[in-house]
Amino acid sequence: MEAIKKDGSQKTPTINFDADTGTIEMKGRSIPENAIEFYRPLVKWLDEYASVSKDVTEANIQLEYFNTSSSKCILDVFKKLEVINQKEGKSVIINWFYEEDDEDMLEAGEDYQSILKIPFKMIEMEE
Amino acid sequence: MAFELNKIYKDFQKKDIYYSYKGAITSELVEEGLGLIEDKLIDVNKKIKRKAYYVSVETLQNLFHHVETPEEIAKSNNIGERFAIFVFYRLNESVFVLTSGNFVNETTMQFLKSRIEQLNLLSKDEIKHLYKRILNNEEFSEKGGGGLGMIDILRKTGHKYEYSFAKYDENYYFYTLTIKIS
Numbered sequence: 001m002e003a004i005k006k007d008g009s010q011k012t013p014t015i016n017f018d019a020d021t022g023t024i025e026m027k028g029r030s031i032p033e034n035a036i037e038f039y040r041p042l043v044k045w046l047d048e049y050a051s052v053s054k055d056v057t058e059a060n061i062q063l064e065y066f067n068t069s070s071s072k073c074i075l076d077v078f079k080k081l082e083v084i085n086q087k088e089g090k091s092v093i094i095n096w097f098y099e100e101d102d103e104d105m106l107e108a109g110e111d112y113q114s115i116l117k118i119p120f121k122m123i124e125m126e127e
Numbered sequence: 128m129a130f131e132l133n134k135i136y137k138d139f140q141k142k143d144i145y146y147s148y149k150g151a152i153t154s155e156l157v158e159e160g161l162g163l164i165e166d167k168l169i170d171v172n173k174k175i176k177r178k179a180y181y182v183s184v185e186t187l188q189n190l191f192h193h194v195e196t197p198e199e200i201a202k203s204n205n206i207g208e209r210f211a212i213f214v215f216y217r218l219n220e221s222v223f224v225l226t227s228g229n230f231v232n233e234t235t236m237q238f239l240k241s242r243i244e245q246l247n248l249l250s251k252d253e254i255k256h257l258y259k260r261i262l263n264n265e266e267f268s269e270k271g272g273g274g275l276g277m278i279d280i281l282r283k284t285g286h287k288y289e290y291s292f293a294k295y296d297e298n299y300y301f302y303t304l305t306i307k308i309s
Contacts, residue, residue, distance in 0.1 A: 010158065010161075010162070011158070031161075031184050031188075033154060033157065033188055033191055033192070065177075065180065065181055065184065067184050067185060067188060067276070068185060068275040068276040068279055069188070071262055071275065071279075072262060072275075075262060075263065101173065101174065102177065104177065104178070104181075104283055111255075111258070111259055111262070114259070115259060115262070115263050
């Protein structure tokens with residue numbers, strides 16, 4: 001299936017969802033006024049990916065800021081990954097990157113981790 | 128009231144302003160405002176900078192989604208539609224203050240008042256719990272996150288909200304919300 005690649009902007013993250021490698025990446029800022037509109041195609045893509053997913057899917061999430069409108073959409077993305085992770089012979093890992101000393105971003109990742117049944121790896125990035 | 132409104136705004140101008148705006152809240156304005164705030168924060172401690180930028184995003188977008196100026200007020204005194212004020216200033220070396228203001232009717236005033244008072248009573252743990260509950264359970268609209276923004280601001284800043292409702296006429300109030308960031 002076709003990958004989704006989007007360059008980041010002042011308000012939206014760089015997106016790279018690749019079914020061939022089983023990698024999904026979101027990097028940068030996610031502060032669009034209407035996050036639902038931005039995330040809708042990504043959630044739809046994951047629905048399709050669920051039926052062709054790799055044995056191991058790796059999600060690399062490296063967000064600098066995200067607004068509350070995005071927070072729910074990011075959870076929706078993770079819930080799709082959770083479904084894949086529950087399938088026989090399939091696994092998903094979420095690598096949650098945060099900048100050194102950014103306790104708020106670490107805590108945001110831990111919130112998602114506590115809501116979802118999916119392995120998270122918290123990765124602090126040194127400057 | 129127009130006079131008073133100008134006075135509120137002018138009083139702010141005496142402070143160490145990083146960004147201030149008075150007028151219609153549009154998507155372009157939000158983007159421009161955030162860009163200017165970010166530029167001004169360049170030499171500020173990174174932790175405060177992150178929080179300040181985040182609170183600015185939520186506050187400006189909250190205004191963008193919810194601001195409505197009643198027609199009779201918009202037409203009077205050159206106030207205009209989608210009117211709000213937004214002031215972001217530095218109180219001292221380690222404290223920034225952000226104030227937003229917009230018109231609300233009686234019903235909205237009652238709603239906001241009880242909501243803010245409830246939120247201000249919550250402990251740190253209760254705020255975290257509430258945040259996660261709303262994030263996971265409530266439907267969000269295209270206008271935003273079911274009040275999640277206000278909860279997350281409290282959580283990230285650790286300061287209580289300060290607010291006021293100044294009576295404008297028999298139907299409307301000018302609502303100001305102040306948030307400290309340190």
